[in-house]
Amino acid sequence: MKTPIHILGIETSCDETAAAVVRRNADGSGKILSSIVFSQLEEHAAFGGVVPEIAARAHVEKLDGLIEEALHGSQMRLSQMDAIAATSGPGLIGGLIVGLMTGKALATATGKPLYAINHLEGHALTARLTDDVAFPYLLLLVSGGHTQMVLVRGVNDYQRWGTTIDDALGEAFDKTAKLLGLTYPGGPAVEIAARDGDPRRFNLPRPLRGEKRLDFSFSGLKTAVRQTAQAIAPLDDRDVCDICASFQLAITNTLKERVGRSLQRFNAEEGAPAPKLVVAGGVAANQQIRSALVELCGEHNFELVAPPMELCTDNAVMIAWAGAERMAIDLPPDGLDVAPRPRWPLDSSSASIIGHGKRGAKA
Numbered sequence: 001m002k003t004p005i006h007i008l009g010i011e012t013s014c015d016e017t018a019a020a021v022v023r024r025n026a027d028g029s030g031k032i033l034s035s036i037v038f039s040q041l042e043e044h045a046a047f048g049g050v051v052p053e054i055a056a057r058a059h060v061e062k063l064d065g066l067i068e069e070a071l072h073g074s075q076m077r078l079s080q081m082d083a084i085a086a087t088s089g090p091g092l093i094g095g096l097i098v099g100l101m102t103g104k105a106l107a108t109a110t111g112k113p114l115y116a117i118n119h120l121e122g123h124a125l126t127a128r129l130t131d132d133v134a135f136p137y138l139l140l141l142v143s144g145g146h147t148q149m150v151l152v153r154g155v156n157d158y159q160r161w162g163t164t165i166d167d168a169l170g171e172a173f174d175k176t177a178k179l180l181g182l183t184y185p186g187g188p189a190v191e192i193a194a195r196d197g198d199p200r201r202f203n204l205p206r207p208l209r210g211e212k213r214l215d216f217s218f219s220g221l222k223t224a225v226r227q228t229a230q231a232i233a234p235l236d237d238r239d240v241c242d243i244c245a246s247f248q249l250a251i252t253n254t255l256k257e258r259v260g261r262s263l264q265r266f267n268a269e270e271g272a273p274a275p276k277l278v279v280a281g282g283v284a285a286n287q288q289i290r291s292a293l294v295e296l297c298g299e300h301n302f303e304l305v306a307p308p309m310e311l312c313t314d315n316a317v318m319i320a321w322a323g324a325e326r327m328a329i330d331l332p333p334d335g336l337d338v339a340p341r342p343r344w345p346l347d348s349s350s351a352s353i354i355g356h357g358k359r360g361a362k363a
């Protein structure tokens with residue numbers, strides 16, 4: 001592909017409604033021409049988690065306006081787009097239907113090709129837009145719905161090395177916060193409370209520690225938090241802070257051990273001259289986790305690449321960019337019969353994990 005590609009991206013897989021216009025230049029560099037994200041946080045906060053029906057309705061109400069805003073912001077017209085890219089999985093079915101149907105309608109009306117994008121591919125390729133990262137690299141995705149370690153070998157060429165066998169990491173933060181009476185989303189609330197706590201007061205488990213497999217597990221830790229809280233109830237502020245600090249330390253140590261194994265494997269098998277670990281997902285905002293990853297990367301000679309937070313969490317730039325990357329290497333667009341896929345592993349060869357993605361919602 002010798003000329004720049006302009007793509008309109010649409011993201012509706014969970015609780016963010018988003019539209020963006022992105023350009024991919026012939027040399028592989030990219031530029032964000034506009035990015036609009038409407039977070040439905042307030043609509044779901046009272047329920048302590050994402051309510052699928054509310055999410056779907058909010059997508060319906062917001063999406064058209066957001067697309068108009070994104071086009072306006074990019075100073076381009078729909079007719080100037082080379083393709084439309086819409087998330088078609090994994091995620092909540094109601095939202096996926098809204099976004100994908102809208103993408104199909106725009107593609108039909110304009111005669112432009114449609115790319116039905118895997119949301120995880122969006123997360124996986126963002127670092128190439130922001131930091132020009134070359135293949136192969138490792139991706140650690142830590143969000144409210146996914147906790148995965150993925151080897152990114154190329155566009156459309158992914159190998160999942162590890163995933164959670166139960167809760168996602170963000171989900172563990174959210175459930176812990178709920179249990180302790182903190183606000184939703186739980187991650188930021190737990191992080192703030194942990195700053196004033198004693199991380200050594202409670203000795204919480206480090207799940208899967210020492211196991212050779214590269215998977216993650218957090219539900220045992222969550223149960224331990226509940227038992228700890230019940231044992232000393234009623235909790236005062238100090239107790240809550242101490243539990244949060246102990247929980248965050250257990251998570252940080254667990255991540256270091258689990259992720260460290262993947263870095264070792266990458267160094268042994270891939271032999272890339274300047275190995276890189278890319279992080280994505282809302283949990284990447286956590287400062288203690290961030291510092292631990294920086295330290296770990298230092299130990300294994302890796303560089304940690306963390307795209308700006310607004311591109312680490314859900315957005316439509318990453319969907320447009322994934323479409324552009326696919327188009328640039330002439331991968332075929334999708335037909336109008338393409339269906340939304342609530343479950344859609346990035347790596348079709350990886351075994352599905354029982355219990356993983358129970359909530360089936362966020363990535």
Ligand code: KG4
Pocket residue numbers: 014142143144145146169170171173174185186187188191281282283284285286287312313314362363
């Ligand atoms: O990627 P994201 O914005 O949305 C999806 O999951 O799709 O991630 C949200 C998750 C929530 O579970 C939230 O509690 C967690 O990221 N999170 C954090 C922090 N900020 C957000 N977890 C730990 N520490 C934080 N500072």
Ligand code: ZN
Pocket residue numbers: 119123143313314362363
């Ligand atoms: Zn996501």
